[in-house]
Amino acid sequence: MSEHTQNIEHSDHDEAHEMEHLRKHMKLYWGIFWALIVFTVITVLVSFVDLGADGIGAPDIVLGLVIATIKASLVAVFFMHLSDEKKLIYVILLFSTVFVIALFVLSIWAYYNKIEYL
């Protein structure tokens, strides 16, 4: 415990600076909140507009997923503070992302690439 207290004393003036910094963050987070709400509403509106083609690759689905990805990135980058994270975390997430994509791409590829018997 003693070292911990020492640490606080040591960085007394840093603390004040950091507090200011943190308060700035608060505003940013509320900004992100409104951005997420707006994006959600946009997604809902997009789903009501008929953009033509049907099926799984339809433009409205693609658009909806792009917006969802943007929203997810906002949450990950700001709320989960990935914008300012250690390299190790990036590496771990990179691997899991690569493997998820591999699971998707290879299994769907196998789904479409079949031997056609006559």
Place this chain on the structure above:
Amino acid sequence: MDVIPYTVKPRPETGLYNAKLGIWLFLASEVMLFGGLFSAYLFLRLGAPEGTWPHGHLEVLPGLFNTAILILSSVTVVMAWLSVRLNEFTKFRIFLGITIFCSLIFVCVKSYEYYGKFHHFGVFLKQDNIEITGHLKNYDEYHHYIDEKSQLEAKRGTLSRQIAKLSNKIHIAKRKDENSTKASEFQKEVDAKSEELKKVNEGLSKLKMPALYLAPDHKQPWHKYINADAKYEKYGDALLTYDFEGVKVTDKKVKPHPTKITDMIKKAMGQYKTPEHASHYLKIEPDAIKRHSYFYPKYNGYFAIYFTMTGLHAVHVIGGALAMCYFWLPMPGGRGSTLFKKDRQHFANRIEVAGLFWHFVDLVWIFLFPIMYLF
């Protein structure tokens, strides 16, 4: 040397304290877990017969509301973390309290939605696998039939298990002694059970499914925008007049289903066609029915993945909420929020880790909402 280092302070080399690395590793595996489920979603959707992937079975509004609730709770949990770092205990408790409250609302809304689905009924006709959905009107009659059937089937199962067991005993007893008295006793029992089984089987064959009376919902499957035209071409006016084998429109008028806000939006955008006879009962003869069920997971591929994924997500929400309740409540011995005063940095770490998990839950929902509710 028996204190584990870096539980509070980060290891200089990695810049991380233990729990933070732990939670990120856990989240990486969660990404793979939901990745597996999303790939199942994709497979089910690709495998679904053309035009049948249900669309508009869910009310958008509760989903939208829940999305907003989760986003709000995500902000408040960050705020709670900042409050700990700014040494503002009251604010921390307010923010974390809001988060917990939000999770409670989320679960309530989700249960309401599930409840709604469990009371929605659907029938697949033998003819072309035509699907008719609505609300069951002869609820009691149907349930009487279902209950009786499942009871008889359970009885049949128990009896056949018992008979199998007894005949094993007979066999073993006879192996030792051909004329064993035990075996004949068992045989008597088997005979009695067999008689009973016969009765059960008779009862089952006598049991007849009642005709189903459906009050059609506004949203008939064939009025969904995907492939509505192709379906119309195939079935023509039958689609609007329910002119299918074994389906009869009764004269009796039913109070129209209350119009919901989402319906109004759809109407305004010209995508919503009200069937002419939506306000009539439909009588569907049992012989015409291929499958019938409430909107349970087994109803179709869509509800299977919908209930599985949202259910698993809800489990995560509940788990996260319980963890946050622990941090919110003050507990003796430096546990719960008492740790705030004892070791603020350690407590901040804990809130950060719980927050990371909570954001991940939010992140999963951000993808679930469009793929389940909208597209």
Place this chain on the structure above:
Amino acid sequence: MGVVKADDSHHDDSHHHELPFWRKYIFSTDHKIIGVQYALASLFFLLLGFILIGLMRWQLAYPGDPIPFVGGLLEAFLGREMADGGVMTAQLYNSFGAMHGTIMVFLAIVPLAFGAFGNYVVPLQIGAPDMCFPRINMASFWVQFVGGFIMVASFFVPGGAAKSGWTSYSPLANIADSGDSYMFLWNGQTMWLLGMVFLITASLLGSVNFIATIIQLRCKGMTWMRLPFFCWAQFITAFLLLLAFPPLEAAGIMQLVDRMLGTSFFLPSGLYVGGEVMDISGGGSPLLWQHLFWFLAHPEVYVLILPAIGIIAEVLTTNTRKPLWGYRLMVGSIFVLGFLSFIVWAHHMYLTNMGAWISAWFQTTTIIISIPSVILISCLLISLWGASMRFPTSMCFATAFLPMFGIGGLTGIPLAFSALDLYLHDTYYVIGHFHYIVAPGTIFALIAGIYHWYPKVTGRHMSEFWGKVHFWPSLIFMNGIFMPMFLQGMAGFHRRWYDGGASYELTDRVIEWTQIFGFEGITYLDLNIVMTWSAGFLFVAQIPFIINFFASIWTGKKAKDNPWNSTTLEWQTPTPPGHGNFTSEPVVDRGPYEYSVPDADEDFLPQGKVS
């Protein structure tokens, strides 16, 4: 401990007073106790899995004959429909086959290699006081225990344990064990799925702990390139478990939902069962199960083998008194191996009507992944060069591992090509191939590890004489079991025949394999008898081991703190290590394998200094 010290007074770990018995030995958070718990549980399961296959082998060699000694017991406990008059029925054969695979992979070898050795040795080798999250570590074991309990209990429910193979392919697994004579929840397949969900959860908890421990708790001076190879192997293994297991958990949950709520995730439309169309919605994909299953199960193969290679690296260097040859190369190789193992899975699925392009992808990656494997075994072999070797029992098993693993690996290469695999896939060839890797491969390595670390855990040596008595018959009879499988497999023997092919007309006409050598005598069918008796003798050969293992706790020769004159940190602790492992903070100042360093006083330089 270093510059940073956690204030952990509220942690239970730092309490110095004596803990009650149940906290110290049962619900313990000490990684050493948990390691021993894992070891005992998984050795029990190893024996159970072996007994199951032994009984199956009797049926293969002497189809229709009552099983000697235990036939009556089987009938009494599992029912007549399973073992009529002590004869193994097809049901029981399927059930034992499925459970043999499940138990061996998920309850015996992985927990022994990863849970037991990893838990006990890794924190010691990296100079840590314990695992990163001791309570999660405890939870991991007990969740595993529940999973194991469910698996064992499933033998005794009506209808017996799961019968759809350890791969549990749908739609078979969806419809198996359902119907009138089965119970809704307590039937083999559903319990298998429940058990698997527990086992997977345990693995996930364990792997998070391992990775965090190795990254965060390495002691002062223990840089990444000074990490003993065993820790590297455990590190990569943990990553494989962490990232490969969750898709199977998802799949397991979906199959559970399929069975319990009647969905059809894995059932196609219009499925006929017993002449009737099933009352299901359909639209699911049986191939989805296979993809999700093998997405785990291929990395799982490396989970089985990597810790074994890690153990071999430790045992070899200690007993050759030489540094590990190509340490950096080996570390690089397991990284590549770990990465590639995620993108080769569908080579288990060539029979599923795969198109040319996708099968070309998986053939290519499968062949590429053999490169790092060959590098690993080459490095281990080169490490032997010019050494003055000692041969304690651990070293015997370790050296035997090398050719056995080599045979297993090389026979796998033909299976990588879809043209050959289509013929060989459902034959005994495949069984022979992967058992060479796992049985005389991994299990030999694990036994080597037991002989190697036993003195550290108990403070006493296992008997060398009985160790040798254990080793030689094991080596011979292991080969007696698995070598004939290649011959049978290439002759086309299907691997799921429950009478070993006796009732199939064509099996009689397969030429006698001894004709290849110009004389007549033993037919392919007779090889079943050879394999069965080999299995029997292998079982007998394990008896000295079991007795030696338990008796040596009390009667073994007392061991010094560092009986093998090893360099790594675990040997610098008191024997057995106390709570917190090290009496003072260890500091590492050199690599892990500094044996026979010129100009040094002794032939080994300990990796670190512990007072």
